[in-house]
Amino acid sequence: QQQVKQSPQSLIVQKGGIPIINCAYENTAFDYFPWYQQFPGKGPALLIAIRPDVSEKKEGRFTISFNKSAKQFSLHIMDSQPGDSATYFCAASSSGGSEKLVFGKGTKLTVNP
Amino acid sequence: DVKVTQSSRYLVKRTGEKVFLECVQDMDHENMFWYRQDPGLGLRLIYFSYDVKMKEKGDIPEGYSVSREKKERFSLILESASTNQTSMYLCASSPWTSASGELFFGEGSRLTVL
Numbered sequence: 001q002q003q004v005k006q007s008p009q010s011l012i013v014q015k016g017g018i019p020i021i022n023c024a025y026e027n028t029a030f031d032y033f034p035w036y037q038q039f040p041g042k043g044p045a046l047l048i049a050i051r052p053d054v055s056e057k058k059e060g061r062f063t064i065s066f067n068k069s070a071k072q073f074s075l076h077i078m079d080s081q082p083g084d085s086a087t088y089f090c091a092a093s094s095s096g097g098s099e100k101l102v103f104g105k106g107t108k109l110t111v112n113p
Numbered sequence: 114d115v116k117v118t119q120s121s122r123y124l125v126k127r128t129g130e131k132v133f134l135e136c137v138q139d140m141d142h143e144n145m146f147w148y149r150q151d152p153g154l155g156l157r158l159i160y161f162s163y164d165v166k167m168k169e170k171g172d173i174p175e176g177y178s179v180s181r182e183k184k185e186r187f188s189l190i191l192e193s194a195s196t197n198q199t200s201m202y203l204c205a206s207s208p209w210t211s212a213s214g215e216l217f218f219g220e221g222s223r224l225t226v227l
Contacts, residue, residue, distance in 0.1 A: 044203070105154060
């Protein structure tokens with residue numbers, strides 16, 4: 001049973017575009033929603049995370065939007081660059097932290113020059 | 114910098130062999146995790162440990178076991194490898210109380226079972 005549904009599976013944008021990756025969940029006990037970024041040959045690394053007491057969080061060009069009533073959250077990348085080309089995973093947990101994170105299936109983002 | 118080291122980046126084993134995947138972290142983290150990554154399936158938790166000699170099953174523990182004899186080391190064991198265990202295995206660690214909830218991953222061990 002997939003607890004976090006991520007879409008799209010792949011995404012291609014031009015440099016400067018604003019890719020948006022969406023995730024939806026069912027478990028209302030989830031209280032921590034991170035996004036991880038993975039480059040080829042590397043392990044995933046935390047990019048940005050949000051807790052349900054806020055609706056938006058920005059870190060540099062990366063923004064998480066969170067809609068608690070719809071049980072959805074999304075990642076926006078402003079002014080995307082070829083160096084942002086990577087696989088992005090959303091995740092959720094009900095422990096408030098890293099324990100028993102449930103990951104989405106991932107989105108492979110390609111940013112063309 | 115936090116470093117999570119997986120000793121074997123690539124392994125090729127035969128069906129039925131016993132396989133050990135080793136992971137060491139150098140940040141004195143209490144929690145350690147083993148995930149499996151497959152294309153189109155994302156990351157799935159196999160086992161995690163929150164203390165020495167303690168372990169908890171994740172979502173897909175069948176066919177795997179783990180060992181944590183020292184705080185810095187967490188081993189994943191495939192008692193009798195099967196072809197459906199061909200995958201990328203990722204080890205991760207985190208502190209017991211983490212304000213950021215961040216997992217620190219190793220670079221992965223790609224296992225092929227023939």
